[in-house]
Amino acid sequence: MKQVIYRNLTSRIFSLGFILLLTFSTSLTAQEGNPANGKSLFNTNCAACHKLDKDMTGPALRNVEARLADEQGLDRAWISAWIRNSSGLIKSGDAYANKVFAEWNNVAMTAFPQLSDQDISDILAYTAVDPCELNPQSSPDCPGYVPPPTEEGGSGSGGISSNLILGALAVLFALLAMALILVKRTLNRFAEAKGIEIPADEQRKPLWKAFIENQFLVLVTAIFFLLASAYFVYGYFMQVGVDQGYEPVQPIHYSHRIHAGDNGIDCKYCHSSARVSKTSGIPSLNVCMNCHKSISEVAPATLAEGQEYGVDYNAEIQKLYEAVGWDGTGYTGESKPVKWIRIHNLPDFAYFNHSQHVSVAGVECQTCHGPVEEMEIMSQHAPLTMGWCINCHRETDVKVKDNGYYTKIHEELSKKYGVDKLTAAQMGGLECGKCHY
Template sequence: MISWRKHYKKGLVAIGLLLSTSASIYAQGDAANGEKLFKANCTACHALDKQLVGPALGGIVEKVKTEQNLDTDWLHKWIKDNKALRASGDKYANEIFEKFNKVEMTPFPNLSEQDITDILEYTSNPPKPAEPAADAAAATDANSFTAMEQAKRDSMNGKVIIISLLAICGLLIWLLVRLRQLVKLQQTEELEGLNATRATSFSDLYKKYSYVGKGILTLLAIFAAYGIWNWLMWIGVYKGYKPEQPIYFSHKIHAGINKIDCQMCHSSAKYGKVSEIPSMNVCMNCHRNISEYQGKYFEPGKDKAFYDAEIQKIYAATGWDAGKQQYTGKTNPVEWVRIHNMPDFVYFNHSQHVVAGEQAIINSFNKKNPDAKIDVVCKACHGQVDTMNVVQMANDFTMGWCIECHRTTEVDMNNGYNKEYFKNLHDKLKKQYPQTEGKITVDAIGGLECGKCHY
């Protein structure tokens, strides 16, 4: 009898241990949260291991400590508002600004101290990359594929470990409850009765306890279903995906520094379902005259010769002879690598968002992000493209992402289209939901209906 109790205690200790390991996973969640924040806010300009627009940030805490004798307090100030820090006359802040050709880093006043601590934790202790699946990497374009795999794994590993641990705990608790019932039984007169049903051989035992096995199998099945669901949810998702392009075309130089309107090149966004990549003729409208780069901005690591050579590629592609100022007729189509690509079963229409939804989306985005206001509707979904030398996916572009915005964005009932089209509906909804004072989010006009987004 005593031995039963002993086991019971041991069981409790085991559960305690398991719970504490899962708790410690949560504690390390800082770096994971930091990674998320880093990817959302910083990867446009920083990488951990190499210089992009800004310096490499791997081990930055250690670096400013040893090289500049500055502590994390300085980093917090810099990240929150580097401009203010420079204005305060801080020596190192001004030094590094000069060193990077006075390229301004975005201030991040909306990041909390904890957020910044998390980001710094990530730069000091980035999670080790998992081994890429050898066969998968070989099968597809190596870089982009592994980056995508990595993103998937990172997000799944943590969840799977925690859920597995919880499941194991559950199993243990259940076993202990059973044991305790047995202990109680032993203490009663029913012991006799129990003895009668006692297993006498291994096969008896199996028969009696096969439900344990079944239980485990069921659990495994649940895990598998969970894994498959996760995998499905990640189809086509590559936030941060930025492949190498045949011409090094910089959005920062065009849309940012030279303030060329997005729609000058992506004009079809306004009228159609897709927002196309401009043809080489559009480039030639300007580059017939701009054959050299004479800008002051240089992305670290690039020089005038590099940009000039890239501009020459436009001439090679269109068969333009700059010396004779005429086309030779020999063309070489440029094959841009597509970055955004929804699965075929999804219907997404740019004009619905860029024309009908424009004001609604801008207003709602600016209300949600008072510190990162946008002027151009495209940025609500594509991020600050005009600061990116290389475009990358700024959001997950999952179903959940579409729906989240539809739930929270108020439709602009006063734009010409909706005023006309939805007048009756609007009045009806106003009566139906008086508490919303006639405020109507996209879900109310059908933005959550499966058929609107799926063929």
């Protein structure tokens, strides 16, 4: 009987020990971090204030767990407590927590109580892993780095060289001259074959002299040149003040192609006053810093794209920091204005209201400003002439559906014109007083 009890007790002890061992090993396995998942968690929760290799709003976090263990004797339990509630750790009197708090301008780190032990383990694994292991293309120093392909010939490689055009014109004029000489010789041979005698002075007379002696040809040529001159003079004066294609170099390079195109930032996020004001407004540098407090450098592939345009994106971000007074961790108070160069400029006698077009009429920004999401350097896409505006008013149907602004006037004008849709012109968009008063 005692032997049976002993065996059962022994069996239960071994079973309990096995369960504890299995639980402990599972716990250890769960604590092994996943750097790939840690990267995603880092970008979501930490990247707004921290970089791996550079101080920002908070300190650099590369190998933070190993550094704290070696320098301060702190373990992962301390790190977890700090991440989940740094304020509580500071109030508890923890010496190192208060030291960090004082070093970083007495600003407590945002609490992340929602992060599990596994999440923290993944984040710490990401801070400890070699970046080349996650992405060999992250840096030219990585063994597997392959430079991104560049287009040969630059931005002008797809066009026709002006030298090629001039050469083709020169060859064309040479061929015409040879053709005239051959025609003259052929006519002389026909005359000889027919027995027509050509005076010696006529044979030696140059073509230009024969042309001048023909009064009809001189009159026709004079009229042609007068009309052509009038046409070109009229065209020249009509282009005065029309700056279509104007593309100035700004004091800080801003790529609409990257921000509006690649990143999909809505135009009205930066030009917010376009919805409620006459002008679209120049975005404050604080709008830029909403993102660039965390983005001080661009990816190598993006940097290579900028080199194709002769732009160093990282250097341009530093210009932004200098203008706003940002030293990487906080504002210094030493800011300076940026002298932006205006691109779109209507005459003072022409009235244009952005809010009426953007909010009331629902006109897309690209209608007037062109495909800004494809522009590396912003330029004036449309001529912005009176004729261009009038044509738009004649061709554009006003969006009256679910727009209480137009409900009553749409009903009245629909009866007047006998149509279901109304253009801006039919609603008075061609009246002089709409734009000039």
